[in-house]
Amino acid sequence: MNVLILVVDDEPDVTDLFRQQFRRELRAGRFAMEFAHSAPEALACVNASDGASLILMFSDINMPGMTGLELLPLVRAARPDVPVIMITAYGDAETREKVLAGGAVDLITKPIDFDLLRAAIESRLDSVAGPT
Template identity: 85%
Template sequence: MNVLILVVDDEPDVTDLFRQQFRRELRAGRFEMAFAHSAPEALSRITASDGPSLILMFSDINMPRMTGLELLPLVRAARPDVPVIMITAYGDAATREAVEAAGAVGLITKPIDFALLKAEVDRRLATIGETE
């Protein structure tokens, strides 16, 4: 399976954290992970047509220059087929409503529950397997 999950977060340690948490899945080749450290970098990655097929995107909300909420409609316009799950330290009702209104399929609060993320990834991978 040649599929990709994109993680967007301006904090460099997030890359290591995700690679560590998903090391078994990555080693087994279930999917690939790419990392963008800014919204503009994420936009260039999602519009690139080469490489594995993008199936899911996780994005932090609070980033400099362009927030995840500002990025979300641009992602939805460029790739409406790619579900986006937002990640934030602020899981209050207003944030949740803003995320859903902007078109995200979910909101995960920090500290990240990686069991929940893995379940979401498994669900997306199962859906892809059904369509192939």
């Protein structure tokens, strides 16, 4: 199965960090990762991806121009089947409430716990693969 995970963050080093953290999985072809460095770029990726391949999206909240919170309802409208996990340095209760009310399935705080992300990815891979 060819599946794609979209990571949205305006910080360029995030791309290298994710590639390093998931290098084994990416090399093994378990999934592919695409990176968008702005909300408009993310929307283009979401709209360009075919229905079966995009399975999960991680998005930073604080980005210039359109924030992750503003991006969230647009992604949910375009692809309601794709879970979105928001990432932020500010994991206070109010932010968590806004994120979940906006349709995200979770909020992860920075510094990123990659074991937590890995578990979320594995869970999503299991759910799209179906029973074996």
